Amino acid sequence: MKTVSVSNKDFNLKHTFDCGQCFRWEEENGTFTGVADGKWARIEEKDDKIIITSNDADENFWKKYLDTERDYAEIKRKVTINPLMEKATQYGYGIRLLRQDFFETLMSFIISQRSSIPKIKSSVKKLCEKYGDEIEAEGKMYYSFPTAQRLKDVSEDDFREIGVGYRAIYLKKCVEDILSGRIDEKTLLNASTEKAREMLMTMHGVGDKVCDCVMLFSLAKYDLFPSDVWIKRVMCESFGSSEKDAKDVGEKLFGDYSGFAQQYLFYYRRNLKD
DNA sequence: CGCCAGGGACGAA
DNA sequence: TTCGTCCATGGC
Numbered sequence A: 001m002k003t004v005s006v007s008n009k010d011f012n013l014k015h016t017f018d019c020g021q022c023f024r025w026e027e028e029n030g031t032f033t034g035v036a037d038g039k040w041a042r043i044e045e046k047d048d049k050i051i052i053t054s055n056d057a058d059e060n061f062w063k064k065y066l067d068t069e070r071d072y073a074e075i076k077r078k079v080t081i082n083p084l085m086e087k088a089t090q091y092g093y094g095i096r097l098l099r100q101d102f103f104e105t106l107m108s109f110i111i112s113q114r115s116s117i118p119k120i121k122s123s124v125k126k127l128c129e130k131y132g133d134e135i136e137a138e139g140k141m142y143y144s145f146p147t148a149q150r151l152k153d154v155s156e157d158d159f160r161e162i163g164v165g166y167r168a169i170y171l172k173k174c175v176e177d178i179l180s181g182r183i184d185e186k187t188l189l190n191a192s193t194e195k196a197r198e199m200l201m202t203m204h205g206v207g208d209k210v211c212d213c214v215m216l217f218s219l220a221k222y223d224l225f226p227s228d229v230w231i232k233r234v235m236c237e238s239f240g241s242s243e244k245d246a247k248d249v250g251e252k253l254f255g256d257y258s259g260f261a262q263q264y265l266f267y268y269r270r271n272l273k274d
Numbered sequence B: 001c002g003c004c005a006g007g008g009a010c011g012a013a
Numbered sequence C: 001t002t003c004g005t006c007c008a009t010g011g012c
Helices: A013-017 A059-065 A072-079 A083-091 A102-112 A116-133 A156-160 A165-179 A185-190 A194-200 A208-218 A230-237 A246-272
Strands: A002-007 A026-028 A031-036 A041-046 A047-054 A134-137 A139-144
Touching: A002 A059, A013 A041, A013 A116, A031 A139, A041 A134, A041 A139, A072 A083, A072 A246, A083 A246, A102 A116, A102 A139, A102 A208, A156 A165, A165 A230, A185 A194, A208 A246
Parallel strands: none
Antiparallel strands: A002 A047, A026 A031, A031 A041, A041 A047, A134 A139
């Protein structure tokens, strides 16, 4: 067990893990435990540091995962184009966009469609408990997110058992697309946002919104503005947009910083509880 | 464009 | 307690 520590400047754990980009971290009075890329970690804030205690404390891995090298003060300046964005960036102070595993993000956001965050978390947890590798840490059992190879022979009915309903067939086809190489992470990483979108959208169960989330949270493509019901709501209320145009309006306003702006707006509007 | 699809969370009654 | 509505939507 080793530790890595990074500055807590522009980095708030609660906002980062609770803003809807990930479904696998659990909080217990300010301390977050979970598994990323098969590595277990406990992450907490002490004084002016974020301390990561891990069974595989690869410093470079955690820094990349937590996006610690990016200048978020600069991002806040870029996206603060009006008083609402000022409020949103203050409210979501310290949000960081995690660089998550591609396959995990893809499967998780296919599950997410037309569902709620507690339900998504429950299904993803069951998937990991059923097919992931066991990782024991501090007297508790944790599970990795299963690889596509591990899910090779999982049937549609098997997927149904984790409570994903009609999405089960999408998950099965997703595993097939990854194993056959029809959908390839490296190809997507090297492609433009537009080309990557084109490829991902050929997958069953991947539409505009799921596609954008996967690119934003796992492929480091930030010039896109995922538009779900909350984003459409806030774009209609405060930016004079229609629901249909919310994505285009957001991307025009925020350009290369669209993904960050969207995340602040989503977190702010969703927690407002109208 | 319109309809429909698990099933849990959540609030109203 | 029960009922209706909604949910980080997409396929057909």
